[in-house]
Amino acid sequence: MEDSITARLKRLVTSSNEVLEFRLIRSIDDLDSKETVFKPEMTYQVFGDREIIFGYQDLKVQLFYSAGCLETYLGMTYTEKVNTEYEGVEADEILTKIAAKLAPDVHYSETNFINALTKDDTFTPYGTLIHSFSLNDKGTTRRFVVYKADMSYKGFKEYHQRIQTFLLWYIDAALFIDLDDDQWQYFNIFEKYTTSIGTSRYATIGFATVYRYYAYPQHIRPRIAQFLILPPFRRMGLGTHLLQAIYREYIGRNEVKDITVESPSEVFQRLRNYVDALNCSTLPSFKPERLRKGFDNEMVTEARDKLRINKKQARIVYEILRLRATNVANTEEYRAYRLDVKNRLNIPFKRKQNEEAKIERALRNEDKRTYTNDNGLPSEEQRKEILEKEYRLLEDEYKTVIKRLEYATEL
Ligand SMILES: CC(C)(COP(=O)(O)OP(=O)(O)OC[C@H]1O[C@@H](n2cnc3c(N)ncnc32)[C@H](O)[C@@H]1OP(=O)(O)O)[C@@H](O)C(=O)NCCC(=O)NCCS
Numbered sequence: 001m002e003d004s005i006t007a008r009l010k011r012l013v014t015s016s017n018e019v020l021e022f023r024l025i026r027s028i029d030d031l032d033s034k035e036t037v038f039k040p041e042m043t044y045q046v047f048g049d050r051e052i053i054f055g056y057q058d059l060k061v062q063l064f065y066s067a068g069c070l071e072t073y074l075g076m077t078y079t080e081k082v083n084t085e086y087e088g089v090e091a092d093e094i095l096t097k098i099a100a101k102l103a104p105d106v107h108y109s110e111t112n113f114i115n116a117l118t119k120d121d122t123f124t125p126y127g128t129l130i131h132s133f134s135l136n137d138k139g140t141t142r143r144f145v146v147y148k149a150d151m152s153y154k155g156f157k158e159y160h161q162r163i164q165t166f167l168l169w170y171i172d173a174a175l176f177i178d179l180d181d182d183q184w185q186y187f188n189i190f191e192k193y194t195t196s197i198g199t200s201r202y203a204t205i206g207f208a209t210v211y212r213y214y215a216y217p218q219h220i221r222p223r224i225a226q227f228l229i230l231p232p233f234r235r236m237g238l239g240t241h242l243l244q245a246i247y248r249e250y251i252g253r254n255e256v257k258d259i260t261v262e263s264p265s266e267v268f269q270r271l272r273n274y275v276d277a278l279n280c281s282t283l284p285s286f287k288p289e290r291l292r293k294g295f296d297n298e299m300v301t302e303a304r305d306k307l308r309i310n311k312k313q314a315r316i317v318y319e320i321l322r323l324r325a326t327n328v329a330n331t332e333e334y335r336a337y338r339l340d341v342k343n344r345l346n347i348p349f350k351r352k353q354n355e356e357a358k359i360e361r362a363l364r365n366e367d368k369r370t371y372t373n374d375n376g377l378p379s380e381e382q383r384k385e386i387l388e389k390e391y392r393l394l395e396d397e398y399k400t401v402i403k404r405l406e407y408a409t410e411l
Helices: 002-011 094-099 110-121 156-170 238-251 266-280 297-307 311-325 331-345 347-366 380-406
Strands: 013-015 020-025 052-054 060-066 072-077 128-137 140-149 184-194 200-215 219-229
Touching: 002 013, 060 094, 060 110, 072 094, 072 110, 128 238, 140 238, 156 184, 156 200, 156 219, 184 238, 200 238, 219 238, 238 266, 238 297, 266 297, 266 311, 266 380, 297 311, 311 331, 311 380, 331 347, 331 380
Parallel strands: 020 060
Antiparallel strands: 013 052, 060 072, 128 140, 140 184, 184 200, 200 219
């Protein structure tokens, strides 16, 4: 008896990552089409670190949005729910937990949501158009636009409150920003498409937020804080276009010192490396014959003055472009490249080693009896092994960027 209750309760535990279904609705048919469903990558901010939901059998949770202005529907279905009276445990309050994170005015009735879909007929992006482009997607041409906005545009705040909730499901430790701080700038990307009856509409694709940090005496350092392309639109080059549009917005301005990124994710850093390498490859100081001579100040200055790239990122770009310019079949040339990168990777270790050496000298002078030679640092041999591993990972990463550069078209 006990066992069967335990088994039943276990059956009522589901993974919140599995049961949540998102859809962006362009037409009523999308409500039933399996192809429009996409899933969260994480749900711990809503359902806790174990990412589980308790109390339901065959559970499905639906979070649907109208594709343009993001009118929201939240609902759930299940075949059985735990019986609190007999089984003594309560089912999780799913909708309450999710709604707490969503913008206000969520629809819980499908009929009301369907009626609200018509709002997309008249929806147009907020702000000013800064970039428009077309992409070929499996034989069809799709058009996209990037808009720059701030909170002075009527209705934009409410729109942003709706789109920002996607961060919870796709960016680790994501936080909502302070919408009243006017140093934030917002970049939104949309697809401009034509419906089956020939009307023109906009569909939300993703967004980025940029904070304009002050820099002495009258400069700013724009920092990209959040950057998201919704899953159905990834791996088409849209992230690249959004980033390039943001760059163009700031690069030509004298008051901009550099453009940075707040704790970039691995995929985003790769995208940034690609765009930066593509842009730097047009600069004279990043020409192959220069790259082979090593990293120099002119590269730092040119990357900063022409593209607002900081020194650390300029160094990464140099390593990528130098690898591309290196003939790896030439033993000497390839060896020189590896050495150059490993020397850079070794800098933090060298620094630590120097600090330890200083401490050792001080201890040796102070008390010869307690002095030991064990400084906790890896041996020279171990260090070489670690460096080799670090180098290999980096080279693989650089190779993916180089591969993409090979078929790059102008952005
Ligand atoms: C990071 C992110 C913005 C990238 O957006 P995206 O639109 O997919 O970016 P792109 O399409 O320009 O490039 C992504 C990949 O698609 C590939 N790609 C681009 N166009 C392609 C095409 N037509 N066919 C096949 N692959 C393509 C690129 O080569 C790249 O591959 P790589 O990672 O192996 O180099 C997106 O994945 C995202 O929102 N992730 C979650 C949130 C996040 O991490 N944000 C950053 C926080 S700092």
